[in-house]
Amino acid sequence: MVTKRSVSLADEVAVAVEEAARQDGVSFSAWLSSAAEKQLRVRQGLRGVAAWEGETGSLSAEEVAAGEALLARLRSGVSGVASRVRRR
Amino acid sequence: MTPTRREGLVYGVGALHAAARGDRMMWALHRAALSNGIVPLISAVAVAEGYRTEARNDRVAELLDGTHIEAFSGEAAKRSGELAARCDTSELEVIAVVELADRRNCAVVAQRQAVLRNAAALLGHDLVLYAV
Numbered sequence: 490m491v492t493k494r495s496v497s498l499a500d501e502v503a504v505a506v507e508e509a510a511r512q513d514g515v516s517f518s519a520w521l522s523s524a525a526e527k528q529l530r531v532r533q534g535l536r537g538v539a540a541w542e543g544e545t546g547s548l549s550a551e552e553v554a555a556g557e558a559l560l561a562r563l564r565s566g567v568s569g570v571a572s573r574v575r576r577r
Numbered sequence: 578m579t580p581t582r583r584e585g586l587v588y589g590v591g592a593l594h595a596a597a598r599g600d601r602m603m604w605a606l607h608r609a610a611l612s613n614g615i616v617p618l619i620s621a622v623a624v625a626e627g628y629r630t631e632a633r634n635d636r637v638a639e640l641l642d643g644t645h646i647e648a649f650s651g652e653a654a655k656r657s658g659e660l661a662a663r664c665d666t667s668e669l670e671v672i673a674v675v676e677l678a679d680r681r682n683c684a685v686v687a688q689r690q691a692v693l694r695n696a697a698a699l700l701g702h703d704l705v706l707y708a709v
Contacts, residue, residue: 533642566705
């Protein structure tokens with residue numbers, strides 16, 4: 490099932506989306522839909538984190554920073570097993 | 578050799594268990610991924626195994642809200658089955674993690690298991706693992 494909507498994009502965004510869609514081998518609509526789906530998933534996921542924090546206590550600034558550092562380390566692609574940065 | 582930068586994260590069953598037991602580092606990592614626009618991936622096989630073995634499904638569901646559950650497609654199933662045979666294991670949920678991480682160029686968040694390393698080695702995949 491597909492819903493047709495008329496949307497307005499800034500010229501440079503439309504050009505960039507066209508190029509990205511071409512590179513990914515999908516249509517303009519499919520690319521935009523996928524981007525929107527991802528954004529919705531991020532939003533829903535952060536709500537899930539907030540729900541968990543509501544039950545157990547908010548992550549401290551230090552824990553948030555440790556999570557960011559671990560993510561950066563994993564994304565850097567250095568192989569091996571990342572150690573725990575810090576646990577409470 | 579320069580390490581290959583990873584596009585994202587793949588969660589194994591261990592990530593679900595870690596979230597369920599309230600592992601704060603797991604949740605901090607998950608938050609960091611989402612805050613950076615990364616939606617972690619998880620194989621449908623790992624989700625099934627997580628729901629089979631974890632009682633705190635409410636917390637698993639909260640974590641899964643921020644993931645993309647990758648369908649176990651015919652092609653992935655064939656690749657995983659062949660890899661499992663080569664690893665001499667029936668732990669398809671572990672093999673599926675490696676197959677997905679290799680295909681989508683991702684780091685892995687899972688329990689430390691020999692089969693993970695064996696499967697990665699057989700695929701020639703340089704495993705980047707956060708052991709929960």
